[in-house]
Amino acid sequence: MTMEKLNYLDPLNDVQRQAVEATDGPVLVLAGAGTGKTRVLTTRIAHLLVTGKTTLGGIMAVTFTNKAAFEMQGRIAALLGRPVAGMAIGTFHSISARLLRSHAELVGLKPDFTILDDDDQVRLLKQLLKVENIDDKRWPARVLAGWIDRWKNRALTPDSVPPGEASSFAEGRGAKIYRDYQARLKILNACDFGDLLLHIVTIFQKHPEVLAHYQQRYQYLLVDEYQDTNVAQYLWLRLLTGKGHNICCVGDDDQSIYSWRGAEVENILRFEKDYPEAKIIRLEQNYRSTGHILAAAAGLISVNKGRMGKTLWTAEEDGEKVSVRNFWDGRDEARFVGNEVENLQNQKLSLNEMAVLVRAGSQTRAFEERFITLGIPYQVIGGPRFYERMEVRDAIAYLRVIAQPHDDPAFERIINVPKRGIGVATVQTLHKYARAQGISLFSAAMAVTEVDELRPQARTAITRLLEDFSRWGQEKDTRPHIELVEMVLEESGYIAMWQNNKNADAPGRLENLKELVRAMGEFETLAEFLEHISLVMTTEQLKGEEKFTIMTLHSAKGLEYDTVFLAGWEEGVFPNSLALDESGLAGLEEERRLAYVGLTRAKRKAHVMFASQRLIYGQWQTLIPSRFIDELPKKNINVSSNIHVITTPKAATHHGFGGSYGQVEPAAGLRTNWQTRRSNKVIEGTARHIRPARPVISDYAIGERVFHDKFGYGVVEDVEGNKLSVKFESSGVKKILDDFVNKS
Numbered sequence: 001m002t003m004e005k006l007n008y009l010d011p012l013n014d015v016q017r018q019a020v021e022a023t024d025g026p027v028l029v030l031a032g033a034g035t036g037k038t039r040v041l042t043t044r045i046a047h048l049l050v051t052g053k054t055t056l057g058g059i060m061a062v063t064f065t066n067k068a069a070f071e072m073q074g075r076i077a078a079l080l081g082r083p084v085a086g087m088a089i090g091t092f093h094s095i096s097a098r099l100l101r102s103h104a105e106l107v108g109l110k111p112d113f114t115i116l117d118d119d120d121q122v123r124l125l126k127q128l129l130k131v132e133n134i135d136d137k138r139w140p141a142r143v144l145a146g147w148i149d150r151w152k153n154r155a156l157t158p159d160s161v162p163p164g165e166a167s168s169f170a171e172g173r174g175a176k177i178y179r180d181y182q183a184r185l186k187i188l189n190a191c192d193f194g195d196l197l198l199h200i201v202t203i204f205q206k207h208p209e210v211l212a213h214y215q216q217r218y219q220y221l222l223v224d225e226y227q228d229t230n231v232a233q234y235l236w237l238r239l240l241t242g243k244g245h246n247i248c249c250v251g252d253d254d255q256s257i258y259s260w261r262g263a264e265v266e267n268i269l270r271f272e273k274d275y276p277e278a279k280i281i282r283l284e285q286n287y288r289s290t291g292h293i294l295a296a297a298a299g300l301i302s303v304n305k306g307r308m309g310k311t312l313w314t315a316e317e318d319g320e321k322v323s324v325r326n327f328w329d330g331r332d333e334a335r336f337v338g339n340e341v342e343n344l345q346n347q348k349l350s351l352n353e354m355a356v357l358v359r360a361g362s363q364t365r366a367f368e369e370r371f372i373t374l375g376i377p378y379q380v381i382g383g384p385r386f387y388e389r390m391e392v393r394d395a396i397a398y399l400r401v402i403a404q405p406h407d408d409p410a411f412e413r414i415i416n417v418p419k420r421g422i423g424v425a426t427v428q429t430l431h432k433y434a435r436a437q438g439i440s441l442f443s444a445a446m447a448v449t450e451v452d453e454l455r456p457q458a459r460t461a462i463t464r465l466l467e468d469f470s471r472w473g474q475e476k477d478t479r480p481h482i483e484l485v486e487m488v489l490e491e492s493g494y495i496a497m498w499q500n501n502k503n504a505d506a507p508g509r510l511e512n513l514k515e516l517v518r519a520m521g522e523f524e525t526l527a528e529f530l531e532h533i534s535l536v537m538t539t540e541q542l543k544g545e546e547k548f549t550i551m552t553l554h555s556a557k558g559l560e561y562d563t564v565f566l567a568g569w570e571e572g573v574f575p576n577s578l579a580l581d582e583s584g585l586a587g588l589e590e591e592r593r594l595a596y597v598g599l600t601r602a603k604r605k606a607h608v609m610f611a612s613q614r615l616i617y618g619q620w621q622t623l624i625p626s627r628f629i630d631e632l633p634k635k636n637i638n639v640s641s642n643i644h645v646i647t648t649p650k651a652a653t654h655h656g657f658g659g660s661y662g663q664v665e666p667a668a669g670l671r672t673n674w675q676t677r678r679s680n681k682v683i684e685g686t687a688r689h690i691r692p693a694r695p696v697i698s699d700y701a702i703g704e705r706v707f708h709d710k711f712g713y714g715v716v717e718d719v720e721g722n723k724l725s726v727k728f729e730s731s732g733v734k735k736i737l738d739d740f741v742n743k744s
Contacts, residue, residue, distance in 0.1 A: 290319025
């Protein structure tokens with residue numbers, strides 16, 4: 001076929017074309033942000049087919065999301081002018097699932113195996129913990145599920161888990177429970193998400209004939225986002241590549257930002273060692289951003305030591321320099337963004353072309369509230385709006401019940417959060433009685449705790465909860481509302497619940513709760529805050545309208561906007577102090593890569609912002625500018641100050657940072673570390689007597705025969721209001737509300 005007929009190569013630049021035409025042997029395409037990596041991948045696949053190198057069945061293309069796989073498939077079909085059904089293209093897990101169903105018996109499964117979700121996994125682990133007599137409260141099943149997931153990401157079977165790690169859970173019994181868990185999965189003919197890759201790696205390692213079959217079948221292997229692979233995915237690819245080494249990996253070591261979910265940047269950094277004959281092709285021409293933005297990003301990322309090295313450039317104009325702005329506080333920062341967005345709207349720029357990127361989800365609140373005030377439509381990508389987040393709504397529900405005990409939706413939301421042993425049947429009982437009497441759930445709960453209708457465990461749990469609300473209700477009138485919410489979150493066990501949860505999102509949920517405390521500090525009373533929340537929650541968005549975007553830096557990868565606001569570039573915030581504490585230099589370099597990702601989302605304008613102080617836990621804290629700001633090349637940035645206040649507020653208290661770059665210290669007197677624990681001592685005489693709304697006289701009389709769904713037949717021995725003492729034939733004397741019996 002003559003080159004004139006290969007017109008699909010015409011849109012490529014010289015380096016992109018080189019990456020497409022290097023069809024044989026191992027190839028690593030280092031594709032910088034905005035350099036057209038998807039075009040290279042899809043055109044490379046089309047080129048393999050058009051030139052007759054292979055057929056559709058001889059190609060496997062692996063992505064990280066179903067969306068990416070679908071987009072690639074569509075682009076390839078457009079290039080070829082025909083459907084590409086039958087090609088193995090999909091995520092690691094979807095392709096692994098298909099392979100596993102063909103060879104399930106080799107790992108003790110049947111082809112129709114079930115794939116468990118996270119909740120199923122935790123439920124099964126709880127059963128195993130119970131068998132081992134391990135306290136689920138001390139050693140939560142969800143924590144063990146996190147350990148098992150990390151072991152599987154590293155391709156570790158129960159027999160290969162390092163002894164030191166296995167001993168970290170349940171006094172050394174972690175590996176045993178992992179082994180029992182895997183055995184139980186086989187009995188159930190099931191596997192979890194991590195097993196999909198682990199089982200395939202195991203099959204490839206132990207059954208060379210199966211591996212050889214797929215090595216021969218898939219002559220060309222293409223991998224997207226190679227920098228995000230974990231150990232299991234790395235082994236999966238290495239085994240499948242085989243002797244031919246016809247593997248093309250596309251990725252960017254400078255955009256490896258997912259170590260917290262198992263990604264290993266070392267996988268891409270050692271590509272040349274794995275394949276000494278490999279071709280390394282660098283895509284450096286950027287088609288997204290202006291010159292100053294690219295130069296600033298390149299200067300920042302060049303500080304990292306763990307990288308293969310490349311420098312983005314553009315044929316476009318230099319454009320505006322990156323704006324670096326200092327603000328007095330977080331509210332000043334949000335005001336600037338709001339005003340700038342209105343100015344850009346007046347210049348006819350669409351809201352869809354603007355975004356603010358933050359390091360942590362808790363930072364979105366200030367911007368959300370500013371946009372609500374200005375009436376600017378917005379969306380939060382990667383999660384719900386701040387006040388719609390589960391943990392925030394839970395905390396607010398506690399406060400609503402304290403302010404108004406008869407708030408049924410709020411009370412029902414948190415009656416068993418954290419888990420107290422108050423199940424669905426108990427709640428249904430409360431609903432039944434509340435409807436019959438025309439009272440609230442809270443009042444129904446107070447009534448049924450005085451009788452034997454509920455199981456002893458549930459009755460005790462409800463009694464304790466009501467005592468807590470009684471005590472908190474009294475504190476409401478004497479204690480500052482910021483301290484009240486901290487007390488409630490601690491004493492209810494809600495903070496401990498998230499501290500003990502080892503899911504990747506748990507730290508972010510704790511940060512959101514701290515941000516909720518900060519939000520309350522802006523209001524004089526609890527009542528004012530709750531009224532504000534009710535107004536915020538009723539704000540509706542119209543479908544299809546333009547929206548400004550708020551999201552975390554992690555969620556922004558792969559997206560682009562005309563104008564990007566990068567908020568909160570302060571030490572401890574960004575780089576994040578927790579990342580530095582846990583991972584040291586490796587954590588710092590990943591934080592810097594995150595900053596690089598943020599900058600390269602901007603096409604024409606990038607605003608880097610930091611505050612001199614923020615209201616943290618009700619008091620002002622002095623903040624240090626992020627070290628990343630100093631690392632931006634001076635010739636590519638324009639520094640300006642937006643501070644209009646030159647004296648420190650009287651309420652300001654400056655605690656600084658622990659060490660050079662430690663975490664912000666909590667304000668004195670506030671229990672912001674969530675360290676206090678609930679006292680087991682029963683507080684006498686503190687109950688608020690919230691009773692049913694009307695006095696009730698029972699229709700039942702002493703000596704009358706009655707029937708109860710649970711206790712059967714009995715005779716009324718005493719009547720007190722609507723409470724009956726009934727001697728049941730099978731279970732003795734019980735106190736029962738008369739709504740729960742029938743005349744026999």
